[in-house]
Amino acid sequence: MAAPPITPIVMPKWGLSMAEGKVVSWLVEEGTAITVGLPILEVETDKIANAVEAPDPGLLRRKLAMAGEVLPVKALLGVMAAPEVSNAEIDAYIAAYVVPAAAEGAEAEAGPAYLWAEVDGIRVRYARRGEEALGTPPVLFLHGFGGDLDNWLFNLDTVAASTPVIALDLPGHGQSDARLPGRAILADLAGFVLHFLDGLDVERVHVVGHSMGGAIAAQMALAAPQRVASLVLIATAGLGVEINTGYTEGFVAAATRRELKPAVEQLFADPTLVSRQMLDDLLKYKRLDGVSQVLAQLGAKLFGGGRQAEQPVAQLAGSTVPMTLVWGREDHIIPAAHAAHAPDGTKVQVLDGAGHMVMMEKAGDVNALILAQVKGSQAS
């Protein structure tokens, strides 16, 4: 018996809090041959808008969701099927489709969404997904300055479908304690992350780092190359001195939504992606006691005086750790030109139409690059 010839396109689940999404518009017509990774339609959540991409190739036979419609996660948006599948068969498939809402709820309640660990006296929040397999290093995600593990909402689940992932809120960030390890230089932060992995009994990881998280990842590879299977550094710090401290200082100083919005808009090539919910979530974090001081202290250490103090990525020249660099061409925080300083042997990809948050704006491309790096280094 042949595999089912019909592939559903469903409402994605981006991040733990997403329960429904709004269909903004279809990006392809019925009858289009879909290739893997092709943006099919645009969906908006209260946090951000993004394109739904094809998980499998096929022919788009039916668009079901209409622009403007708000639908639950896993609702059927459209149907792909081979040309030989009849319209009647597609009608029957659609009629029989049930949104697995109850199962989704039960699954969410079954296990804790986030986990907690205490590392060097600092309580950190983290998430762990995907099936653990002996001898397969998980992929560790490190967010940037002022970020948290939800910065990876378009990445974690996709990557976790192929290989186990771990993401944490760095000290002073997200819901982790508002304290910093040691003197808050990169060596202290990298050491903290390695201790975090010790606590989980994880010896070796692929590390995906964004911005400041990229510099921390590089520092880990310098300090403990045997524990880093590969690096994917996204809009990374530590590969040049320039940094837009107008952004970092504006972000730290902003106390209200009106002040924060122009700062956060600099993170994206498309500033309309900055939603009210995104700003509210950031303000909720920034208003916690101690966070402003921690961010100011960290900012002064890492890029005080308008220059990046440390260059660990540049120091990786000659390292045996394989590395991919990803940048958004319209990065207003750390210039994409820094990619030219990449050590020899690095795979470099600069993506058009994306800013500093390239892993959100071009999630499909970035996920493919992460998986290629992870699989490539596993094969070798």
Add this chain to the structure above:
Amino acid sequence: MARKISMKQAINEALDQEMARDPSVIMMGEDIVGGAGGSGEMDAWGGVLGVTKGLYAKHGDRLLDTPLSESAYIGAAIGAAACGMRPVAELMFIDFMGVCFDQIYNQAAKFRYMFGGKAETPVVIRTMVGAGFRAAAQHSQMLTPLFTHIPGLKVVCPSTPYDTKGLLIQSIRDNDPVIFCEHKNLYGFEGEVPEGLYTIPFGEANVVREGKSVSIVTYGLMVHRALEAAVALAKEGIDAEIVDLRTLSPLDIDTVLESVEKTGHLVCVDEASPRCSIAADVSAQVVQAAFGALRGPIQMVTPPHTPVPFSPVLEDLYIPSPLQIVAAVKRSLAGGKH
């Protein structure tokens, strides 16, 4: 963040954490512990609706049960604040403020000014506001405009547990007298609240729903009525924006003006009596600053100018309803210039 607690719990947690952090924070009020002079369990009551329950066990004599004399203990709290403490006085119902008005509006509100900027009065007066509790005319008023009228007082009236905790901590840390208004019909309302300490700055309204058709400006319980109205309006293609003022003094008129400049229509919803209300104040300021942006008449949704009725049927009719808000929005849109 996934943790949900009620507004009542949010108040208790803010007081508990701030008392633990800062030894100068004390509490005074009627029955906030177990009743003055009472025998038996000292932590029996925790206030008339149990908001401070459990705090005596943790903070002991920093919670003072007072005699039934608002004028005495509100005066004592203001005096303690002037001498370096950070008292939080619980005055059961805002309706009882009248007996201690001299202490509040002629003393606490004026100290900074009368002493050449050298005196600070970091006192918080927590008090229940609002109708719908079947508590009759003397325990049900929304007297917020009485306090916004007086320079030197800050006035807060939150609508969610998250805002309540952050604004109460901000109130305690603020160096001016704050009237902190808690809507008694929101005490059971639950929402996500961080476990740690955080503050929300005064003078920052919250756009709780973004929309293009009309700006509904409100605060307290009425935020929830406006949200209900917005759901009904959306079904008719009317996309309402809702501004929750959160703090009434200082007032974030900039956010209101930005919203009205976008939508061209303003509906002010206020549970206070209509004359000289928050709704009237916001309406006047918008007319003064953004007359050119208005594309229809401003509408105010308030109770009638009458004491809160004791009859449950009449009390329910007295409080502004989502239906009245929907009707007001339609009046503003229908009266529009074309």
